[in-house]
Amino acid sequence: MTRIYLLLAIALAAHAADTSPFDQGWRFLKSDAPGAEAPTFDDSSWRALDLPHDWSIEGPFDARNPAGGAGAFLPAGIGWYRKTFTVPAANRGKRIFIDFDGVMANSDVWINGFLLGHRPYGYVSFRYDLTDHVDLGKPNVIAVRTDNSREPASRWYAGAGIYRHVHLVVADPVHMDHWATVVTTKGGEVHIATTVVNQSDRPRTLALAVRILGPDGKEAAHARTAPKTIAAGKSADLEQTLAVSSPQLWDIDHPMLYRADVRTGADIETIPFGIRDFHFDAATGFWLNGRNFKIKGVCLHEDGGALGTAIPLSVWKRRLETLRKIGVNAVRTAHAPPSPDFLDLCDRMGFLVMDEMFDQWTVAKNPYDYHLFFREWSHRDAADAVRRDRNHPGIILYSAGNEIHDTPKADIAKEILSGLVEVFHAIDPTRPVTQALFRPNVSHDYDNGLADILDVIGQNYRENEILAAHEAKPTRKIIGTENQHDRRVWLALRDNAPYAGQFLWSGIDYLGESRSWPVIDAASGLLDRTGAMKPIAYERQSWWSDKPMVYLTRRTAPLRLGPADPGYETGPVTPVRFPQTLFSDWTPADSAPHEETVEVYSNCEEVELLLNGKSLGTKQLAANASARVWRVSYEPGTLRAVARNHGAEAATYELRTAGKPAKLQLTVDHSSIRRNWNDVAVVTATVVDADNVQVPNADPLMSFQASSGGIITAVDNADHASHEPFQASQRTAYQGRCVAFVKVNRIGPITIMASAPGLTGGSITIQGE
Numbered sequence: 001m002t003r004i005y006l007l008l009a010i011a012l013a014a015h016a017a018d019t020s021p022f023d024q025g026w027r028f029l030k031s032d033a034p035g036a037e038a039p040t041f042d043d044s045s046w047r048a049l050d051l052p053h054d055w056s057i058e059g060p061f062d063a064r065n066p067a068g069g070a071g072a073f074l075p076a077g078i079g080w081y082r083k084t085f086t087v088p089a090a091n092r093g094k095r096i097f098i099d100f101d102g103v104m105a106n107s108d109v110w111i112n113g114f115l116l117g118h119r120p121y122g123y124v125s126f127r128y129d130l131t132d133h134v135d136l137g138k139p140n141v142i143a144v145r146t147d148n149s150r151e152p153a154s155r156w157y158a159g160a161g162i163y164r165h166v167h168l169v170v171a172d173p174v175h176m177d178h179w180a181t182v183v184t185t186k187g188g189e190v191h192i193a194t195t196v197v198n199q200s201d202r203p204r205t206l207a208l209a210v211r212i213l214g215p216d217g218k219e220a221a222h223a224r225t226a227p228k229t230i231a232a233g234k235s236a237d238l239e240q241t242l243a244v245s246s247p248q249l250w251d252i253d254h255p256m257l258y259r260a261d262v263r264t265g266a267d268i269e270t271i272p273f274g275i276r277d278f279h280f281d282a283a284t285g286f287w288l289n290g291r292n293f294k295i296k297g298v299c300l301h302e303d304g305g306a307l308g309t310a311i312p313l314s315v316w317k318r319r320l321e322t323l324r325k326i327g328v329n330a331v332r333t334a335h336a337p338p339s340p341d342f343l344d345l346c347d348r349m350g351f352l353v354m355d356e357m358f359d360q361w362t363v364a365k366n367p368y369d370y371h372l373f374f375r376e377w378s379h380r381d382a383a384d385a386v387r388r389d390r391n392h393p394g395i396i397l398y399s400a401g402n403e404i405h406d407t408p409k410a411d412i413a414k415e416i417l418s419g420l421v422e423v424f425h426a427i428d429p430t431r432p433v434t435q436a437l438f439r440p441n442v443s444h445d446y447d448n449g450l451a452d453i454l455d456v457i458g459q460n461y462r463e464n465e466i467l468a469a470h471e472a473k474p475t476r477k478i479i480g481t482e483n484q485h486d487r488r489v490w491l492a493l494r495d496n497a498p499y500a501g502q503f504l505w506s507g508i509d510y511l512g513e514s515r516s517w518p519v520i521d522a523a524s525g526l527l528d529r530t531g532a533m534k535p536i537a538y539e540r541q542s543w544w545s546d547k548p549m550v551y552l553t554r555r556t557a558p559l560r561l562g563p564a565d566p567g568y569e570t571g572p573v574t575p576v577r578f579p580q581t582l583f584s585d586w587t588p589a590d591s592a593p594h595e596e597t598v599e600v601y602s603n604c605e606e607v608e609l610l611l612n613g614k615s616l617g618t619k620q621l622a623a624n625a626s627a628r629v630w631r632v633s634y635e636p637g638t639l640r641a642v643a644r645n646h647g648a649e650a651a652t653y654e655l656r657t658a659g660k661p662a663k664l665q666l667t668v669d670h671s672s673i674r675r676n677w678n679d680v681a682v683v684t685a686t687v688v689d690a691d692n693v694q695v696p697n698a699d700p701l702m703s704f705q706a707s708s709g710g711i712i713t714a715v716d717n718a719d720h721a722s723h724e725p726f727q728a729s730q731r732t733a734y735q736g737r738c739v740a741f742v743k744v745n746r747i748g749p750i751t752i753m754a755s756a757p758g759l760t761g762g763s764i765t766i767q768g769e
Contacts, residue, residue: 023051037110056160057308061723066151069514089137101164123336150368157512159309173200179387193239206265208238250274255350274393285500295501297330305529306716306726313678327544332503335359335402356399363405390428403438434458436481463492528718535582542601548650550602550643586655604643612637659689663760672767685754700756709746744768
């Protein structure tokens with residue numbers, strides 16, 4: 001693939017003043033309701049709620065639930081949603097559309113009893129035309145039936161219901177087609193193309209007018225095409241080229257975003273975009289804006305722990321900010337297209353994205369998964385995902401699939417892959433296509449031509465194999481699509497220039513993919529379910545971050561379980577109880593004299609370890625990136641690490657022995673939040689002793705309460721085997737901490753209080769805006 005110069009549009013392109021949120025005022029029933037599509041159906045007894053909504057996360061957990069460990073032992077089934085709405089009569093002659101960002105799964109949608117369509121894949125966005133079925137100025141009823149009752153249908157928790165946003169669009173009969181506008185550049189030359197459809201009853205003459213605003217809000221360019229006449233019932237392609245002088249580039253460190261106002265007649269799209277130049281090179285890996293660096297990525301499933309799959313954007317922002325501190329610069333959407341607002345967030349924050357499509361083709365991984373629909377739907381689903389996503393500056397790769405089990409049948413697999421690559425390239429020729437190959441030496445993907453259908457070859461795990469494949473054919477561009485946390489894996493990337501990057505499994509602990517009850521999640525993340533960094537995250541930070549850091553842990557076993565387990569390449573499954581071997585405390589269960597293994601993670605030149613002020617020696621940074629290890633005779637007090645560069649102190653970290661639990665200490669990630677579905681404050685309650693040291697073995701039942709105007713929407717503690725409900729106001733602490741997710745419904749100060757038996761309670765105030 002040649003070098004790519006792009007000016008890319010964020011996909012939240014909106015028809016000015018005509019796209020309205022359609023999330024509020026729905027009714028929901030968690031069971032089947034034959035006839036509920038009829039507008040006269042009585043839904044008065046149904047639950048009133050707003051979208052997005054994941055009903056499965058409400059539980060209860062049960063070992064007998066049909067989704068099993070793959071679905072976190074949470075319920076599945078049929079759910080119905082209905083909404084009554086009125087379109088003003090003043091919109092007569094307009095076109096009325098409804099856009100769903102995602103419905104899980106096997107959705108059917110009706111308007112006033114008329115079936116608009118069916119979509120089996122829960123991860124794609126789709127639009128229906130309501131125009132011919134809406135009664136203007138009168139009540140109308142949208143009904144949606146979702147069905148994930150046939151289980152198991154996924155290898156991880158996928159949620160249930162209308163779990164993404166919904167929008168109502170009112171457009172002029174002559175308008176830009178859905179997802180039709182594409183913006184590309186070469187250098188500062190901006191090219192904008194779109195398709196205009198004329199759904200009126202007469203010819204219409206119009207021009208394409210474009211106005212570009214820079215990151216500072218000032219006009220950077222404008223242009224207008226000559227008028228063009230479009231016959232009734234026909235469409236026409238319009239395009240325009242502009243020049244942006246001295247463009248400010250979109251980059252991972254400086255994600256500069258422009259804005260384009262694209263107008264055709266009465267229709268307008270407002271599109272944020274970024275200018276950047278990237279390419280993959282077979283010899284040197286990845287390049288962005290003339291700079292060669294490693295892609296340091298993580299794989300992310302779509303659940304948000306206690307919030308299920310209906311995740312407020314502020315929760316994703318908090319998680320991504322924490323991953324950025326570790327040094328993460330890229331995300332793989334494992335293993336399906338994400339929500340469009342998640343991609344918008346990645347664009348604004350400067351994250352690179354591998355946009356993945358499927359976890360299976362025609363060979364099943366579960367009895368009721370997407371293999372049942374692949375032949376009929378895959379090209380349409382892939383095409384819709386690419387049309388929706390092709391304007392995001394963060395996306396650098398499309399992935400055609402993850403660990404596809406069709407590959408042992410080479411003729412079938414190559415035909416399927418060639419067809420998918422053709423779909424990607426036809427709709428978006430600017431981006432390379434990869435695939436997360438599964439044991440390619442076993443299925444001979446490197447020998448039979450399948451791997452070389454890809455623009456960039458991706459492989460899960462077994463880094464020696466993909467490096468050998470590149471050595472055998474040096475023109476191959478290669479990337480790790482799924483990789484373990486081990487040091488040897490990092491060295492394979494660090495020390496091999498052709499290896500463009502890696503995506504760790506996983507960035508965050510996620511629900512599902514458990515081997516057996518009582519475990520409900522997969523504990524392979526750098527972050528736990530609540531978004532807190534785990535000890536292994538600090539080791540990764542010492543390799544990936546440029547900011548001086550140092551961190552202390554106690555290792556209680558020489559073998560780290562989880563991603564390095566034999567067979568892990570088949571999926572990050574979790575043992576019955578995931579044995580923790582790293583502890584970031586100086587409060588071991590055994591308080592008698594004994595020896596502790598202390599691991600220190602740091603990117604600094606030297607680290608000195610001190611126990612109660614006495615030096616235990618200084619150790620230098622190892623060339624092989626290994627941790628600095630001390631055997632320490634335990635005594636209570638303070639264990640302190642001092643990291644230095646060029647002899648000067650650069651970072652410090654200390655652990656103190658905890659006393660008896662005394663009180664709850666509250667912190668919050670945001671001091672103010674808006675009255676908005678996407679805004680959530682995360683309040684952390686920690687059990688501390690009289691000296692404010694966290695007590696890691698304290699597990700009291702914590703109760704949360706919010707003053708008027710505040711709402712406790714969910715609680716969590718990151719315990720892999722807890723079956724307490726997430727949608728509650730109390731939860732047992734795990735390793736001395738618990739979190740509450742808080743929303744506000746009024747302006748003004750709101751106090752969040754936490755209490756636990758025998759401890760002094762705590763409180764914190766946030767501002768509702």
